[in-house]
Amino acid sequence: MTDRLCRLCAAILLLALSAAAPVRAASLDAGFRAFLEADIWPAAKAEGVSRAVFEAAFRGVSPNTKLPDLVLPGGKDTVAEINFQAEFKSGADYLSERAVAGNVATARKLRSRHGDLLARIEQRYGVPAPIILAIWGRESAFGAAKIPMNAFEVLGTKAYLSRRKAMFRAELIAALKIVADGHLKVSEMKSSWAGALGQPQFMPSKFLKFAVDFDGDGRRDIWNSVPDTLASIANYLQAAGWQRGRDWGFEAEIPASLSCRGEGPDKAFRIADLVDAGASRVAGRKFPQGELSTTGHLLFPAGRFGPAFVATPNFYVIKEYNNSDLYALFVGHLADRIQGAGPLVRQWRKADRLTRGDVYRMQEKLVARGMDVGAVDGLAGFKTRRSIGEAEARLGLPETCWPSKALAGRL
Incomplete structure (x- = not known):
């Protein structure tokens, strides 16, 4: 009798949940439509977007709740326990x-x-x-990748529901301007899951600022034109501060006497001084003579558990394109390989497996101790790595500048 009652209760609950799902979806869609009309339409109109373009952009569009980093109505604003973005995962895999x-x-x-x-x-x-x-x-993938998502569905959903609403609201309005200015039709606005467009994967606001017509046909076509695509990438980097004639960085041996807490774009050193302090390029190579009198930055993308680098300011220009150390490192290393360089010399060593949620909670504890981790987002950026190194030093742990179970336990 008890088993039958349990099964009956479970069936009733399942039916109730099934009936409630369409109601929640309808409520979410109604809220989305109200948001578009009350917030997005007036802002788009002020930017010169016609009502016809606005209606075409959102015809048949509903919130896509399968996208990452959303905060649904009534939900808590917390980071995902698992990180799905490749640029912030394992360096050994990414490179x-x-x-x-x-x-x-x-x-x-x-x-x-x-x-x-x-x-x-x-x-x-x-x-x-x-x-x-x-x-x-x-x-x-040099223009071969499929980019199938509806940009207005992605950007509209994220402007309404994401953890970074203000950013995606601005990108959504910029996407509407792209259509209004005649660059593409609504049906051609295909994006990644983050709303990035075309072969260079520009966010819409970056398209409006940096896309160029290099083939002279009167259109800034980063979807089909190789000249426009490549020149737009270069224009973006030049505007971000690329220093002509300088490299991006060099794989290096960084002795323990040069603390991993010294990394970051806000800590600059004369490369000659780093050499005097014991830093050297891997495999016995020398730093270019012209670089010795210029400034460089220590880089430990996996703390002491991976390769180390002396980066130039151009490394951080690449990060303006995608704010990930691994992304910028991949780009710089691939550029070196195109010119004949070999693989990275030092290996990525095995470290503790911690989730993004684990790192998020570690960041909260570091902040509570007065340390600067940058954004509390579950990602081990350079400020988090430095603060980890500081905490390790305070607690008498080996200085690794990388999240570990040992440090989590002590915190």
Whole structure:
């Protein structure tokens, strides 16, 4: 009798949940429509977007609750326990030889095919061809990647429900302007799950600022035109501060006497001084003579558990394109490989497996102790890594500058 009652209760509960789901979806859609009319339409209209474009953009569009980093009505604003964005996962996976080598072969062929074009772009913008090719390969597999999502569904959902509503609201209005200005039709506005557009994967506001017409056909076409795509990437990096004639960085041996707490774009050193303090390039290579008197930055993308680098300011320009150390490192390393360099010398060592939620809770505890971790977001950026190193030093633990179970336990 008890089993039958339990099964009956379970069936009733399942029916109730099934009946409630359409009600919640309808309520969510109604709220979304109200948000579009009350907030997005007036802002878009003020930017010159017509009512016809606005209605076409959102015809048949509903919130896509399968997108990551959403906060549904009534839900708590917390980070996901598991991180699904590749740029913030394992360096060993992201920069594996398999991931890099295929890009190298393709990039070399494309460098030969588009040599004259790349030379003209480099002459105009000062950004080396290998860097441009590396970003093209990372962002869209040199234009071969499928980008199938409806940009207005993605951006509309995130403007309404994401943890970064203000940012995506601005991007949604910029996407409407792209159509209103005649660059694309609504049906052609396809994006990634984050709302990025075209072969260079520009967010809509970046398209409006940095996309260029390099083939002279009167359109800034980063979807189909190779000249426009490559020149737009270069224009973006030049505007972000690319220093003509400088490298992005160098894999290096950094002795323990140079603390991993010294990394970051806000801590600059003369490269000659780093050499005097014991830093050296791997495999016995020398730093270029012209770099010794310039400034560099220590970089420990996995703390003491991975390769170390002396980065130039250009490394942080690449991060303006995608704010991930691993992304910028992939681009720089791939550019080196295109020019004939070999694989990274030092290996990514095994570290404790912690979830994004684990790192988030560690950041909260570090902040409570007065340390600067940057954003409390569950991602081990350079400020979090430095604060971990500081906490390790205070607690008498080996200085690794990387999240560990040992530190979590002590905190």
